[in-house]
Amino acid sequence: MAPVLISALEADYILKGIDDNLRADGRGRLDYREVILETGLITQAHGSARCRLGEGTDVLVGVKVDIGTVDIDGTEEEVATVKAKRGRVVCNVECSPIASQQFAGRGADDINNELTQMMSRVLNGPQGGLNLEKLCIIPGKACWIVYIDALVLDYAGNIVDTMFMTTRAALFNTQVPKAIIHDLGDGEVEFDLSEDVEEWERIEGWEHVPISVTLNKIGSRHIVDATPLEELTTEAKLHVMVNRNGKICGIQKSGSGSIEHSLLSEMVQVHIFVI
């Protein structure tokens, strides 16, 4: 990835502005840009959403559900019994080179990987909100696999927050085909998929899917929803994922700088305020 540079004067301008609670685009420290959400754009996916933040960042998420086998090989018995009754969520994030020149060629590999891991960590597990047990079709044999593919189409800062917002909207939009289970006797079970679109169901628990708020530490202050220039001035970022009950579902620090302990708790408090 080609390093993007910022001049010392420009960095200073941003820093001083933040001290005075006034940013280059007229926002205060804790103001978000305008959010535009659209759902159901990709007819070939089971669910999709697109989110535009201000005039810049644009993320498109497509959700496809697919029937898969339960993967329990090589795990302990206790874990395997739990796993056998669950579906799975597979996340994938791609930063398209159309978003920014720095994502061309192999340039996006690192950031794709980082974002993919972050998203799967949050969405797989009880904190993800989705009721994975509802995604099981035949315990131990077949289950639904939910593929969540996020595509970053345009970059103007704050990808992570936009990505989580769009994912939540796309999961809300997702319709899973209904599986009709036939008992053939002798413990043999088979299933068919319903053709009737009206019987399709939403994934249970989409309303508990967390969204993220990213706080950028610049100087001794912190701001939300940074623009690319502000991100370049940022020493450290803190992504906090929160669900609608105000519970924290994940915290992750990124960036090269460090955060003081006292500032951390203040930042987390701010968070709840922003939500």
Add this chain to the structure above:
Amino acid sequence: MCIITVLLILISLMDGRRANELRKIKCKPSVLSQADGSAYIEQGNTKCLAAVYGPRETRQKAQLIHNKANINVEISLAPFSMPQERKKRSKSDRRLLEIASAVKQTFEPIIMTNLFARSQIDIYLQILQFDGGTIQICINAATLALIDAGIPMQEYVCACSAGCHENHTLLDLNNAEEMADTPELTVALLPMSGKLTLLQMDSRLHVDKLEPVMNLAALGCKEIYQTLDETVREYVKDLFQKSSPY
């Protein structure tokens, strides 16, 4: 009798079009914030975004050409874009690389590369939804994005496909029609001078049929040209209005 034949007898394709009718085109230039030029095109259910960066200094020494600009094309396909199950394609997927090189060859003679010696022009294409006609949509999107970037070109390049099924010529095939093993001819045309810059055919076609299919494809290209030209003029008018103080 297969379903396509039945439909053809009714002279209407699967999506309710007539045999010599294009799919609905929607296009919009300047949709992205970071790129120098960008465009979004929808042809029926196929959707594509294009971004152009440059002309600027070449990054890799090996790609430097002394007397003209180097054009670099990269195509990516969204994992959820296919009608079948989800499939992740790497950037080195052969089919995508082939299309990228076809797009590159199409634009090389049209862009006035000799004006930008030792520099590079990047064209990035992202297919969001796939329903047949990848090459043609890539070329049309790239044309619009290049115009938006203000890169000097000799003229527009418009691409369109046409096919033939049991003596009926068809315009602008969608995925289902492509899958039915119809001979498909993709043509990129310079609409003003009438020259061809790309020609590709799948399956087999009787030599007597080539002429009518080609003519139909050329007609399709001209129709696409009109749509693109209208969009560009409309957009420029809009820009003028916004920038004028009155």
